[in-house]
Amino acid sequence: MKAMLLESTGDVDPLHPPLKLVQQPEPTLNPGEVLLKVTRCGVCHTELDEIEGRMPPPRLPIILGHQVVGIIEEGGNKGSRVGAAWIASACGDCDFCNCGRENLCPDFKATGRDIDGGYAEYMKVRADFVHHIPDSISDSEAAPLLCAGAIGYRSLRLSNLQDGGSLGLMGFGGSNHLVLKLVKFKFPNSKVFAFSRNPQEREFALSLGAAWAGGIDQNPPGVLDAVIDTTPVWGPGIEALKILKPGGRLVINAIRKEDKDKDILLQLNYPAHLWMEKEVKSVANVTREDVSEFLKLAAEAGIKPEYQEYDLKDANQALVEMKQGKIRGAKVITVN
Numbered sequence: 301m302k303a304m305l306l307e308s309t310g311d312v313d314p315l316h317p318p319l320k321l322v323q324q325p326e327p328t329l330n331p332g333e334v335l336l337k338v339t340r341c342g343v344c345h346t347e348l349d350e351i352e353g354r355m356p357p358p359r360l361p362i363i364l365g366h367q368v369v370g371i372i373e374e375g376g377n378k379g380s381r382v383g384a385a386w387i388a389s390a391c392g393d394c395d396f397c398n399c400g401r402e403n404l405c406p407d408f409k410a411t412g413r414d415i416d417g418g419y420a421e422y423m424k425v426r427a428d429f430v431h432h433i434p435d436s437i438s439d440s441e442a443a444p445l446l447c448a449g450a451i452g453y454r455s456l457r458l459s460n461l462q463d464g465g466s467l468g469l470m471g472f473g474g475s476n477h478l479v480l481k482l483v484k485f486k487f488p489n490s491k492v493f494a495f496s497r498n499p500q501e502r503e504f505a506l507s508l509g510a511a512w513a514g515g516i517d518q519n520p521p522g523v524l525d526a527v528i529d530t531t532p533v534w535g536p537g538i539e540a541l542k543i544l545k546p547g548g549r550l551v552i553n554a555i556r557k558e559d560k561d562k563d564i565l566l567q568l569n570y571p572a573h574l575w576m577e578k579e580v581k582s583v584a585n586v587t588r589e590d591v592s593e594f595l596k597l598a599a600e601a602g603i604k605p606e607y608q609e610y611d612l613k614d615a616n617q618a619l620v621e622m623k624q625g626k627i628r629g630a631k632v633i634t635v636n
């Protein structure tokens with residue numbers, strides 16, 4: 301099969317494409333696994349964290365990709381269309397797994413990091429960790445819902461936003477544009493304020509119904525009940541804390557932050573940024589429930605991502621463009 305392989309970690313840069321197109325044998329199944337013929341795989345910012353070594357895969361080479369849509373070819377309901385998400389497995393037996401928080405399991409394994417992912421023609425996955433995809437959602441539409449959407453859904457839940465409350469979105473890429481669509485459906489009386497350094501993203505947010513869009517350091521009209529920060533750096537989080545209402549919550553939807561502007565944390569000012577019971581909460585991974593609930597909700601609400609498609613062999617171009625911030629919605633690799 302054809303696969304795009306990550307052989308070593310390093311900076312993502314157009315002159316040194318991180319992934320190599322190779323031919324390799326199809327995976328062989330263990331009991332309880334299914335073989336997927338991959339049709340689409342979404343591109344996630346987490347891939348940059350893996351490639352650039354902020355969260356290196358435990359073994360190399362590896363096939364990245366954790367928003368995988370495919371058809372079961374072997375080991376299960378042959379012919380059924382399913383999705384594989386970031387959660388590849390959890391132990392099923394620890395305190396976290398036993399209380400619906402399998403995303404925090406110490407033995408959490410991630411697709412495209414701990415096991416080979418979907419930047420390939422085939423992949424294998426545990427049968428009890430695949431998700432049915434509603435018929436109204438196409439393969440390309442489904443791929444970004446599996447991570448960007450599911451983790452956006454989890455982030456929105458953790459933000460404690462209620463209908464009528466105001467929500468800030470720091471960064472407006474694959475995940476937050478789906479959060480905006482979700483808020484429009486679930487909380488019709490809420491206002492969403494979008495923050496981005498990129499004017500196209502700001503315009504995009506307004507076109508999807510944001511009440512206001514501005515730069516990261518611009519003040520929105522009014523203070524906010526919650527902010528979801530999807531940016532890879534620290535500055536936006538500091539700005540977000542400043543504009544939260546008393547008791548408001550900042551949710552950081554990022555698996556890693558880059559170090560380049562870390563010095564800004566020294567500007568953290570307790571009375572301005574944290575006092576008055578402001579909270580900071582990170583989001584870690586997703587549960588199977590997050591993914592399946594969000595897929596159902598997306599079908600019900602008609603939530604569809606905006607996306608651009610790239611051929612499997614052009615996965616490097618998608619990654620470079622993501623690194624450069626050339627994002628409008630989500631990026632999807634087309635495979636079969």
Ligand SMILES: [Zn+2]
Nearest residue numbers: 344346447448
């Ligand atoms: Zn992801």
Ligand SMILES: [Zn+2]
Nearest residue numbers: 391394397405
């Ligand atoms: Zn566990």
